[in-house]
Amino acid sequence: MTTEHAHVEEHNHPGPRQYVIIGAILAVITLIEFGVFYLSIDPALMTWIILILSSSKFLLVVGYFMHLKFDDVRFSGLFFAPFLIMVSIAVVLMALFFNLTR
């Protein structure tokens, strides 16, 4: 990649201020996860809350820190295609074994 191309990609990326904001959001979500763990709620509800919070953190890191939100969509394909295959296999196997939350 030439320096000019590197500059074009760099301009598409967020700046340090946005990175710090994303980092703060990630920290807050982790704190919420920690708090939710100590609530006395139904385990199935707890599972869904944690899955949603973890997915949010996952997407924030992949989208902003790894720049998939800003880079060429084919990079996303290279990553998310095997990811979806992996998740599908894991979910099917867990459904077969019936012990995700018990």
Place this chain on the structure above:
Amino acid sequence: MQYLSGIDDHRTSTGLDNRKMLMWAFLGSDVMFFGTLIGTHLIYRNRNLSGPQEEILSIPITTISTFVLLMSSLAMVLALAGIQRGNMGQFRFWTAIVCIFGSIFIGFQMFEFTEFAAHYGLTPRTNLFGSTFLVMTGFHGTHVAVGILWLWSILFASYKGKIHQGNSLQVEIAGLYWHFVDIVWIVIFGVVYLIGAYGAEGRALEDAHHAARAVGIG
């Protein structure tokens, strides 16, 4: 080496840089690898109830180590932003922070493994939980260690002038690897630690309730 000079052209017929494509393809394959390890752990949950189980996981300690790893990811993007703007001081400072935070995370993991072995006798041979949990988290810890070595080498190379603004893609690719290690831990922390330990606590309460009823005090 020519690629370090920043003048080589790595574009392909796709118009994308082949080094970045290679890293994303590698991460895609590594996703499958970790998916196998995490899936195996979840499938074997509660299949062998002898010995220590998920109730031994320390959520407060792991929350701190998770926070440290998340902040190392923030430091990584700040290091990348620094070198992309030609600010080598910022790049070096934040890269060193990433390495230090990564080492702290490894320290937490070593403490956890030692505690499990010393207080609960948990080793990979103890039971299914020990086998799947220690292999999965140990494999992740190995990834973190490789990332730390990689980033230290980049940091030292920058002092020799081999890493600079013109080839900041080298840093971006190392950063992709580091963030990947972070997202894998996000999944492990949520699915294995929080959901797993919560389920274990719920089962412990349920068992205590049943035991109390059995002896006529529940």
